[in-house]
Amino acid sequence: MTLTDLAPAPTRAPVWSGRLWGVLAVLCLVLFLDGMDVSMVGVALPSIGAELGMAESSLQWLVNGYVLGYGGLLLLGGRTADLLGRRRVFLIALGAFAAASLVGGLVDNGVLLVATRFIKGLAAAFTAPTAMSILTTTFPEGPARNRALSIFTVFGASGYSSGLILGGLLTSAGWRWTFLTPVPVALAALIVGIRLIPRDTARAEGGHDIWGAITLTGGMLLAVYTVVTAPERGWLHPLTLASVVVVAALLTAFFVIENRIPHPLIRLGILRIGTVVRANLSVVALMGSYISFQFVMTIYLQNVLGWTPLAMALALLPAGIVVVIGSPLVGKLIDRYGTARLILASMVSLSLGYLWFLATAGTTPNYPLTILPTMLLLGGGFGFGFSAIMAQATDGIDDAEQGLAAGLVQTSGQVGSALVLAVVTALIASPFTPTDLSFFRPGLNLVTAVAVAGFLLNFVPLIRRRA
Numbered sequence: 001m002t003l004t005d006l007a008p009a010p011t012r013a014p015v016w017s018g019r020l021w022g023v024l025a026v027l028c029l030v031l032f033l034d035g036m037d038v039s040m041v042g043v044a045l046p047s048i049g050a051e052l053g054m055a056e057s058s059l060q061w062l063v064n065g066y067v068l069g070y071g072g073l074l075l076l077g078g079r080t081a082d083l084l085g086r087r088r089v090f091l092i093a094l095g096a097f098a099a100a101s102l103v104g105g106l107v108d109n110g111v112l113l114v115a116t117r118f119i120k121g122l123a124a125a126f127t128a129p130t131a132m133s134i135l136t137t138t139f140p141e142g143p144a145r146n147r148a149l150s151i152f153t154v155f156g157a158s159g160y161s162s163g164l165i166l167g168g169l170l171t172s173a174g175w176r177w178t179f180l181t182p183v184p185v186a187l188a189a190l191i192v193g194i195r196l197i198p199r200d201t202a203r204a205e206g207g208h209d210i211w212g213a214i215t216l217t218g219g220m221l222l223a224v225y226t227v228v229t230a231p232e233r234g235w236l237h238p239l240t241l242a243s244v245v246v247v248a249a250l251l252t253a254f255f256v257i258e259n260r261i262p263h264p265l266i267r268l269g270i271l272r273i274g275t276v277v278r279a280n281l282s283v284v285a286l287m288g289s290y291i292s293f294q295f296v297m298t299i300y301l302q303n304v305l306g307w308t309p310l311a312m313a314l315a316l317l318p319a320g321i322v323v324v325i326g327s328p329l330v331g332k333l334i335d336r337y338g339t340a341r342l343i344l345a346s347m348v349s350l351s352l353g354y355l356w357f358l359a360t361a362g363t364t365p366n367y368p369l370t371i372l373p374t375m376l377l378l379g380g381g382f383g384f385g386f387s388a389i390m391a392q393a394t395d396g397i398d399d400a401e402q403g404l405a406a407g408l409v410q411t412s413g414q415v416g417s418a419l420v421l422a423v424v425t426a427l428i429a430s431p432f433t434p435t436d437l438s439f440f441r442p443g444l445n446l447v448t449a450v451a452v453a454g455f456l457l458n459f460v461p462l463i464r465r466r467a
Contacts, residue, residue: 016144019196020138020139022192022196023134023138023196023197023198024135024138024139024148024151024152025192026189026192026193026196026197027131027134027135027152028151028152028154028155029155029185029188029189030090030094030127030128030131030186030189031128031131031152031155031156031159032155032156032158032159032162033097033159033182033185033186033189034124034127034128034156034159035155035156035158035159035160035162035163036159036160036162036163036166036182037066037101037120037124037163037182038063038066038160038163039159039160039162039163039164039167040163040164040166040167040170040178040181041062041063041066041117041167041178041179042063042167042298043163043164043167043168043171043178043309043313044167044170044171044175044178045059045062045063047171047174047175048062048113048175051175052108052109052110052113053110054110058110058114061114061117062113062114062117063117064228064229065114065115065117065118065121066117066118066120066121066124067121067224067228067414067418068118068121068221068224068225068228069117069118069119069120069121069122069123069124069125070121070122070124070125070128070414071121071125071220071224071411071414071415071418072125072217072220072221072223072224072225073122073125073126073217073220073221074125074128074129074220074407074410074411074414075216075220075266075404075407075408075411076125076213076216076217076220076265076407077089077093077125077126077127077128077129077130077407078129078130078132078133078403078404078405078406078407078408078410078411079265079266079403079404079407080126080403081126081129081130081133081403081407082133082400082401082402082403082404085199085200086130086133086134086137086200086403087134087197087198087199087200088200089126089130090126090127090130090131090134090193090197091190091193091194091197092126093123093124093125093126093127093130094123094127094186094189094190094193095190096119096122096123097120097123097124097127097182097186098182098183098186098187098190100116100117100119100120100123101116101120101179101180101182101183101186102179102180102183103116104116104117104120104179105176105177105179105180105183106176116179128406128410129403129406129407129410130403130406132152132390132394132402132403132406132410133402133403133405133406133407134197135148135149135152136394136397136402136405136406137399137402138198141395141396142335143331143332143335145391146330146331146332146334146335146387146391147331147332148331149330149331149387149390149391150327150328150329150330150331150334150387151327151328151331152387152390153323153327153330153383153386153387153390154323154324154327154328156386158320158323158324160320162320164309164312164313164316164317164320165310165313165314165317166178166181167309167313168308168309168310168313169310171309211253211257212254212257212258212261212264212265212266213265215250215251215253215254215257216250216251216254216265216266218250219247219250219251219254220411220415222243222246222247222250223247223251223415224414224415224418225243226240226243226244226247227415227418227419227422228418228422230422230426231422231425231426231429235426255268266404267401267404270397270401270404270405270408273396274461275339275392275393275395275396276392276393276397276405276408276409278392278457278458278461279339279343279389279390279392279393279409280393280408280409280412281412281454281457282343282347282385282389282392282454282457282458283386283389283393283409283410283412283413283416284412284413284416284417284420284450284454285347285350285450285451285453285454285455285457286346286347286350286381286382286385286386286389286413286454287413287414287416287417288416288417288419288420288421288450289350289354289420289447289448289450289451289454290350290378290381290382290417291417291420291421292417292420292421292424292443292446292447292450293354293378293444293447294316295421295424295425296424296428296440296443296444296447297312297315297316297371298312298316299428299434299440300434300437300440301315303434304434304435304436304437315367315371315375316375317375318372318375318376318379319375319376319378319379319382320379321379322375322376322379322380322383323379323382323383323386324383325383326379326380326383326384327383327384327386327387330342330383330384330387330388331387333384334387334388334391339388339389339391339392339395340392340458340461340462341462342384342385342388343385343388343389343392343458344455344458344459344462345384345385346380346381346382346384346385346386346388346389347381347385347451347454347455347457347458347459348381348455349377349378349380349381349384349385350377350378350381350382350385350451350454350455351448351451351452351454351455352377353373353374353375353376353377353378353381353451354374354378354444354447354448354451355448356370356373356374356377357370357371357374357444358441358444358445358448361437362437363436363437363438364436364437365437381451389409390406390409393405393406393408393409394406394409420446420447420450423446424443424446424447425443427442427443427446428440428442428443
């Protein structure tokens with residue numbers, strides 16, 4: 001017998017069963033649909049306006065209606081899954097998403113179309129955090145969860161990137177296909193989910209807090225509505241200021257209620273966990289800067305340079321490709337280096353991408369020199385950051401509050417990105433027709449500042465811990 005014979009056998013990661021892979025596939029497919037739906041409809045807006053006679057002020061609500069339902073109810077959606085059962089909430093919301101998609105592809109009225117978009121956003125507000133909480137309670141904390149989260153991220157990013165391409169192709173055949181295409185995919189996910197997603201064994205307490213639910217839902221819906229309407233109406237408009245006051249009053253009432261009742265809808269102690277707070281602020285920096293930059297580039301490439309939607313989508317596609325290639329590696333990197341270092345690396349990549357764009361773009365950026373390197377750096381930042389942020393936001397949280405933690409970080413991402421985008425939109429608004437990139441510089445400066453703030457948020461605590 002040799003020393004080699006006495007050495008312990010190397011440990012291997014547990015092999016996932018076919019059922020476990022099936023559950024992950026359903027969750028990933030739903031996230032893919034969420035990302036694809038947002039980008040597809042954005043590309044189809046001009047065609048929808050032309051056929052239904054919708055003005056630009058009405059067309060924006062096809063996007064804002066979805067954001068209103070999604071961002072306004074995410075936090076409630078995550079907690080509802082904890083209280084009523086993740087499987088039940090997930091499957092009901094997925095069915096509602098499929099039904100709203102079908103109706104949206106058949107209606108001939110702009111108001112009804114906006115209504116279907118709100119319902120789809122509302123449904124996504126329940127499927128997104130519920131899918132995340134099913135994932136985090138199905139896969140134990142550690143390598144298994146990190147691996148699942150990295151795969152989850154691939155589908156989210158590829159859904160958004162695929163939606164840009166599919167939107168350009170389907171719109172040429174008819175904008176209704178951008179609404180109808182998700183229907184069979186959602187139905188397939190629903191059927192498989194009914195068979196594979198396990199039933200909940202335990203639920204959290206807190207179902208008695210009706211006033212907490214009312215004040216939270218009203219406050220979040222009005223907050224998102226205020227953010228998405230302020231750029232057009234004006235930040236100092238009386239209605240905008242009144243909305244801000246009402247939002248503050250509703251959310252203050254919510255916090256007072258949650259501190260006084262025995263079974264609160266949301267345990268506020270979760271907001272005192274440093275890693276959770278840092279993850280929520282980090283996702284604002286990540287998604288707020290990333291989505292706002294893509295919005296500016298979409299307007300610049302199509303409206304100023306006259307690119308087609310498909311050409312524009314292909315120009316931005318490298319970021320999505322980097323996410324798809326890099327995200328499967330994130331789980332192993334989290335195991336080795338931890339979430340804090342990976343999030344910091346993500347913020348460095350994002351900041352360098354925006355700084356490179358500002359330094360080399362001039363008034364008419366060159367694609368190989370400026371846009372392509374920028375998109376590659378942004379793809380690296382998003383791909384490595386998103387999974388690490390999600391892992392940090394849910395690590396150490398009890399299973400009974402996984403839906404709350406998932407809903408909280410996703411709400412921060414959606415509402416935070418809507419707020420950053422609203423300010424960027426206000427900064428680039430001009431009574432003159434843009435002729436070059438200089439018109440968009442103020443918005444790009446803000447995007448860069450948001451990313452750098454995210455870097456400092458994660459750099460300072462890491463240095464303090466080392467000191």
